Amino acid sequence: MTDDTPPIRLVVDDxxxxxxxxxxxxxxxxWSPPDPRLVAAHIPGVIRAVYxxxxxxxxxxxRLLVLEAMKMQNDxxxxxxxxxxxxxxxxxxxxxxxxxxxxxx
Amino acid sequence: MNLRQRLVEFLSKRDRAVGGGGPKAVEKQLAQGKLxxxxxxxxxxxxxxxxxYDLFVEHLCSDxxxxxxxxPGDGVVTGTxxxxxxxxxxxxxxxxxxxxxxxxxHARKITKIMDHALKLGIPLIGINDSGGARIQEGVNSLAxxxxxxxxxTLASGVIPQISVVxxxxxxxxxxxxxxxxxxxxxxxxxxxxxxxxxxIKTVLGEEISMEELGGARVQVETSGNAHFFAATExxxxxxxxxxxxxxxxxxxxxxxxFPAKPPRSGIDLDAVVPAExxxxxxxxxxxxxxxxxxxxxxxxxxxxxxIVVGFARLGGNTVGVIANxxxxxxxxxxxxxxxxxxxxxxxxxxxxxxxxxLVDLPGYLPGVDQEHAGxxxxxxxxxxxxSEATVPKITVILRKAYGGGYIAMCSRHLGADxxxxxxxxxxxxxxxxxxxxxxxxxEIAAAADPEAVRKAKVAEYTEKFANPYIAAANGHVDxxxxxxxxxxxxxxxxxxxxxxxxxxxxxxxxVPPF
Numbered sequence: 001m002t003d004d005t006p007p008i009r010l011v012v013d014d015x016x017x018x019x020x021x022x023x024x025x026x027x028x029x030x031w032s033p034p035d036p037r038l039v040a041a042h043i044p045g046v047i048r049a050v051y052x053x054x055x056x057x058x059x060x061x062x063r064l065l066v067l068e069a070m071k072m073q074n075d076x077x078x079x080x081x082x083x084x085x086x087x088x089x090x091x092x093x094x095x096x097x098x099x100x101x102x103x104x105x
Numbered sequence: 106m107n108l109r110q111r112l113v114e115f116l117s118k119r120d121r122a123v124g125g126g127g128p129k130a131v132e133k134q135l136a137q138g139k140l141x142x143x144x145x146x147x148x149x150x151x152x153x154x155x156x157x158y159d160l161f162v163e164h165l166c167s168d169x170x171x172x173x174x175x176x177p178g179d180g181v182v183t184g185t186x187x188x189x190x191x192x193x194x195x196x197x198x199x200x201x202x203x204x205x206x207x208x209x210x211h212a213r214k215i216t217k218i219m220d221h222a223l224k225l226g227i228p229l230i231g232i233n234d235s236g237g238a239r240i241q242e243g244v245n246s247l248a249x250x251x252x253x254x255x256x257x258t259l260a261s262g263v264i265p266q267i268s269v270v271x272x273x274x275x276x277x278x279x280x281x282x283x284x285x286x287x288x289x290x291x292x293x294x295x296x297x298x299x300x301x302x303x304x305i306k307t308v309l310g311e312e313i314s315m316e317e318l319g320g321a322r323v324q325v326e327t328s329g330n331a332h333f334f335a336a337t338e339x340x341x342x343x344x345x346x347x348x349x350x351x352x353x354x355x356x357x358x359x360x361x362x363f364p365a366k367p368p369r370s371g372i373d374l375d376a377v378v379p380a381e382x383x384x385x386x387x388x389x390x391x392x393x394x395x396x397x398x399x400x401x402x403x404x405x406x407x408x409x410x411x412i413v414v415g416f417a418r419l420g421g422n423t424v425g426v427i428a429n430x431x432x433x434x435x436x437x438x439x440x441x442x443x444x445x446x447x448x449x450x451x452x453x454x455x456x457x458x459x460x461x462x463l464v465d466l467p468g469y470l471p472g473v474d475q476e477h478a479g480x481x482x483x484x485x486x487x488x489x490x491x492s493e494a495t496v497p498k499i500t501v502i503l504r505k506a507y508g509g510g511y512i513a514m515c516s517r518h519l520g521a522d523x524x525x526x527x528x529x530x531x532x533x534x535x536x537x538x539x540x541x542x543x544x545x546x547x548e549i550a551a552a553a554d555p556e557a558v559r560k561a562k563v564a565e566y567t568e569k570f571a572n573p574y575i576a577a578a579n580g581h582v583d584x585x586x587x588x589x590x591x592x593x594x595x596x597x598x599x600x601x602x603x604x605x606x607x608x609x610x611x612x613x614x615x616v617p618p619f
Contacts (some may be wrong), residue, residue, distance in 0.1 A: 013473075014536070014542050018384060020432060020433050022411060024409075028476065
């Protein structure tokens, strides 16, 4: 099954090796630095309440919304002080893990 | 009742029980390309060798309308038999009876045959085909699973345990296969997952089929949960028969010896490995060029293919082969390949199977994903497994053995009994390019023609270090051998290690990084 993957050049310690990728390697995600202004769902679930609106100033640790997951009501808190730039989640909405919920300025 | 009536009564009771869930349910089972539980057992075992026990065991549950319900054999078939003459204990869940659901009586039939296998010191084969817990039995069903997992753990490293997933195996049920040594799956038939597509849809809103979530291909290619993939049940049963011939009955024995056979001709070991260290080749050609009859039985062939593991014979005796695969990811160690190799090494060590390690790798795989996935912790597993192993450990360095990869691949320093190297071996802290770029960084940068100086320095480093002779001069390599001599050298090393006995500090158990 790996025989079907395309040939690649893999560089280890400045040397490029002619080889093939594994499916896991071929589908790996490029890393990008996390943006502290973005609040994303840490677990898949349903939005049960939204406490903030755009333009509102929030303190560090202030409750932004409630994300219900695995039969538990999780408070999602502000990771830093700031002003809410946009709210991307609606009450009742089902969100996957990693979905952007709130953007701070 | 007279004697004849008693006999007739018995035969009719037996026929009813053996009929499982009845003709309709059996028809449905067959329509899915699945055999019935008893036919599966018969197909795996030697003809006529199956003896069934606990045929008349049934549940004692009286809740939710269960008191009037007859579930023949309580949905599981258990017994003993032989495979290629090897005795085994075996069970098969019967999906035709209440969907193969697991209640306490069902579980106790399984734990009873597991206890037998452990007492008798013979392999255990479990065929999973079940809708999951029998909800009506509540916590007793969970108790049943727990008692199975407990025994899987006690039996681990004492008797080989083989799981065959031939239907759904979902929720907690998947942890029995996960605790056993080898998991067999069949295309379109096996389905394994903790939470099924329905729950995922409800919780996540993601739609995925059972096949895409936890089908046979996913388990052998993506998750690494399963070890052997077959297109049909029959092919799967043949694989099980083949595996059993390579492994011993229990941890006090050795695998049965076979008549020694030379490798089939056609593989010229002197020509398999390209001298240029960046060129790929299939390391399995080296295995086939060395082992008896060129017969290599690969384990987890489709997952983490940058390392190859499996069973072969040398001079008629089973060995476990671990080999870097330059054809895939240059043969690097990474999270998955370390995990795969470590598990296989521990199986071999537990069951007295000598380890033959073939080395050709540039090191560990660089990357943010690897670091964040814990390549430190996972990579440590292979160091642990090799260091802990006390079976004969023989290493052949074919080409590159750089840095941490050199140490990890059963180097002398991790307790290898014999380390051989081919003349193409390059045993060094890293490849010449990387090394020259670091050592001569200032010199290269200050040169009028940096590229020319860099090239000269790479050539100098290659000349000096990219060979087996410095390691050989330090005794880290016992002998440099010609590739074509490898089989003879291995046969001798294995023969004189046959009675190897090495002990480790007394302890309750180690704390491996898993």
